[in-house]
Amino acid sequence: MKLYTAAMAPNPDRVRFFLQEKGAWDQIERVEVSIMKGEHKTPAYREVSPLAQVPALSLDNGVHITESRAVCTYFESVFPEPNLMGRDGQEAAVIEMWDRRVELSYMGHIAGWFRHSHPAMAELEAPQCKEWAEICSRRAIMGASFFNERLAVSPFVAGDRFTIADISLYVCMGFGRLVKFKPWETLPALSAWRDRMASRPGLA
Amino acid sequence: MKLYTAAMAPNPDRVRFFLQEKGAWDQIERVEVSIMKGEHKTPAYREVSPLAQVPALSLDNGVHITESRAVCTYFESVFPEPNLMGRDGQEAAVIEMWDRRVELSYMGHIAGWFRHSHPAMAELEAPQCKEWAEICSRRAIMGASFFNERLAVSPFVAGDRFTIADISLYVCMGFGRLVKFKPWETLPALSAWRDRMASRPGLA
Numbered sequence: 256m257k258l259y260t261a262a263m264a265p266n267p268d269r270v271r272f273f274l275q276e277k278g279a280w281d282q283i284e285r286v287e288v289s290i291m292k293g294e295h296k297t298p299a300y301r302e303v304s305p306l307a308q309v310p311a312l313s314l315d316n317g318v319h320i321t322e323s324r325a326v327c328t329y330f331e332s333v334f335p336e337p338n339l340m341g342r343d344g345q346e347a348a349v350i351e352m353w354d355r356r357v358e359l360s361y362m363g364h365i366a367g368w369f370r371h372s373h374p375a376m377a378e379l380e381a382p383q384c385k386e387w388a389e390i391c392s393r394r395a396i397m398g399a400s401f402f403n404e405r406l407a408v409s410p411f412v413a414g415d416r417f418t419i420a421d422i423s424l425y426v427c428m429g430f431g432r433l434v435k436f437k438p439w440e441t442l443p444a445l446s447a448w449r450d451r452m453a454s455r456p457g458l459a
Numbered sequence: 460m461k462l463y464t465a466a467m468a469p470n471p472d473r474v475r476f477f478l479q480e481k482g483a484w485d486q487i488e489r490v491e492v493s494i495m496k497g498e499h500k501t502p503a504y505r506e507v508s509p510l511a512q513v514p515a516l517s518l519d520n521g522v523h524i525t526e527s528r529a530v531c532t533y534f535e536s537v538f539p540e541p542n543l544m545g546r547d548g549q550e551a552a553v554i555e556m557w558d559r560r561v562e563l564s565y566m567g568h569i570a571g572w573f574r575h576s577h578p579a580m581a582e583l584e585a586p587q588c589k590e591w592a593e594i595c596s597r598r599a600i601m602g603a604s605f606f607n608e609r610l611a612v613s614p615f616v617a618g619d620r621f622t623i624a625d626i627s628l629y630v631c632m633g634f635g636r637l638v639k640f641k642p643w644e645t646l647p648a649l650s651a652w653r654d655r656m657a658s659r660p661g662l663a
Contacts, residue, residue: 306564306605318549322563325556332548344536345522352529359526360510363567387591401510 258285258326259303259311261295265362265430266323267310272422273327276457277334324354327419339419353413353420361398362427367391369433395431399438399445407444417455425452461488462530463507463515468494469566469634470527471514476626477531480661481538528558531623543623557617557624565602566631571595573637599635603642603649611648621659629656 260267274280288294288309295307304311304321312320312329320326331340341347370380372388402424405412412420428439428449439446452458464471478484492498492513499511508515508525516524516533524530535544545551574584576592606628609616616624632643632653643650656662 306560314549318553320549320552320556322556322559325552325559328555329548329552332551344533345518345524347536348524348529348533349522351532352524352526355526355529356510382594384588384590384594386588387594390586390588390591 256284256315257313258283259288259300259309259313260285261288261290261309264290264309265426266308268426268429269323269419269422270310270326270330272426272458273339273419274330274334275459276339276417276422276455277330277337279330279334324419337417339417339422341418350413350418350420353418354423357402357412357420357423357427360401361395362423362430364391364395364398365427365431365434365436368395368436369430373433392434392436395436396438399436399442403438403442403445405444406448411448421452422458425449425458460519461490461517463490463492463504463513463517465492465494465499465513468513469630470512472630472633473527473623473626474514474530474534476630476662477543477623478534478538479663480543480621480626480659481534481541483534483538528623541621543621543626545622554617554622554624557622558627561606561616561624561627561631564605565599566627566634568595568599568602569631569635569638569640572599572640573634577637596638596640599640600642603640603646607642607646607649609648610652615652625656626662629653629662 258270260271271280274283288300290309294300295304295309300311301307303313303319306321308321310321310323310326312326314320320329328340331338339350341350368388368391370376370388371383371391372385377383402412409415411417412424431437439449462474464475475484478487492504494513498504499508499513504515505511507517507523510525512525514525514527514530516530518524524533532544535542543554545554572592572595574580574592575587575595576589581587606616613619615621616628635641643653
C-alpha cells in the first residue's frame with residue numbers, strides 16, 4: 256500500500272501521529288504531495304482522491320481510502336495495538352463521540368477562522384468571508400473552554416487512556432497557531448494536557 | 460437504555476432510520492425532546508448531553524453517548540444485522556469515508572445554508588451571516604453534483620450494498636427541503652437512487 260501525505264498539514268498529521276503511536280509510520284510506503292505546488296489537484300492525484308484531499312491511502316487491491324479518520328480506521332485493523340479507537344462497541348462509540356466533538360466543536364471552527372481570514376488562503380477560498388471567520392473565532396474560543404473543562408476532570412479527551420481523540424485535539428493546537436490562537440496560555444487544564452502530549456514521542 | 464430523540468430533525472432521523480433498518484426501533488425506550496420548546500437546553504438534559512445535542516443515548520451503566528454517528532456505532536455492536544457500517548477494516552474504512560464525504564461535502568453545507576439564511580434560525584444562530592449562507596448554497600449544489608456522479612456508477616453511496624452512508628445522504632435530501640433545495644429534480648442518478656431509498660420501509 257501507499258500513503259499520500261503532506262508535511263505540516265493538520266489532516267495528514269492526524270494519520271502520521273496515529274501511525275507513529277502504533278510504531279508503524281516507518282513501515283508504510285509514502286508519497287509526499289505538495290499542496291503549495293497544487294499537486295493534489297492534478298488529474299493523476301484525483302484518480303486516487305477525487306475531492307483532491309490529502310491524506311489518501313492506496314491499497315494494493317486498487318481500493319483508495321481518503322478522509323483522515325477513515326484512513327485511521329483502516330490502520331486500526333492492520334495494526335491493532337496499541338488500541339486507539341475502542342475495544343468494544345461502547346468504547347468505540349464513546350471515543351468516536353469525543354473525536355467528533357473535537358472536530359465539530361473545535362477543529363471545524365479553527366478551519367473556518369483560518370480559511371476565511373488568512374491571506375495565504377485568499378485565493379483558495381475566494382471569496383473569503385471575514386464575518387464568518389469572526390463567528391468561527393468566537394466558537395473556537397468556546398470549544399477550547401469546553402475541552403479545558405473536560406481535561407480538568409479527565410486525564411485524556413475520551414477518558415482514562417490515550418486515544419485518537421487526543422491526537423485530533425493535539426492537531427487542533429498546532430492548527431490554531433496559524434491564526435495565532437494559543438488557548439493553552441490561559442487555560443490551565445488544556446495546558447497541562449498539552450504538555451503531557453508534547454512529551455510523547457509519537458506526537459513529534 | 461434510553462434514547463433521547465426529536466421528530467423531524469436530521470440527526471435524530473439518522474439514528475431512527477439506522478434502527479428501523481435493523482428492525483430495532485420499537486425495542487428502544489425513547490424520550491421525545493422538544494427542540495422548539497428549548498427542552499435540549501435545560502440543565503437536566505445537559506447532564507446527558509453537555510453540548511445540548513439531540514439525539515443522545517443513556518446506557519443503564521450511566522454512560523451517555525451523543526453524536527448521531529457514534530450512537531449508530533454503539534447500536535451496530537448491539538444489533539449487528541443487517542450490517543450497515545462494514546464487516547472488516549477495509550469495508551469499515553470505505554463506508555466511513557463515504558459517510559464523511561456526505562457530511563463534509565454536502566450535509567455541512569446544507570446546515571450552513573439553513574442556519575444562516577432561514578428566518579426560523581435567526582434567534583438561535585444570531586448573528587446570521589447571509590454571505591456564509593450564500594457560499595454554503597453554492598457548495599451544497601456542488602455536493603449534490605458529486606453524489607449524482609457517484610450514483611451514476613454505483614448503486615449505493617458506499618458501493619454495492621445499502622449502508623449508513625445512504626442513510627446520511629437520504630437525510631440530506633429531507634434537510635435540504637428547508638431551504639427549498641431539491642437537487643433530485645435536475646440530477647437523474649440522484650433522483651433514481653432517491654426513489655429506491657424512498658421505497659424502503661426503514662427510511663419512512
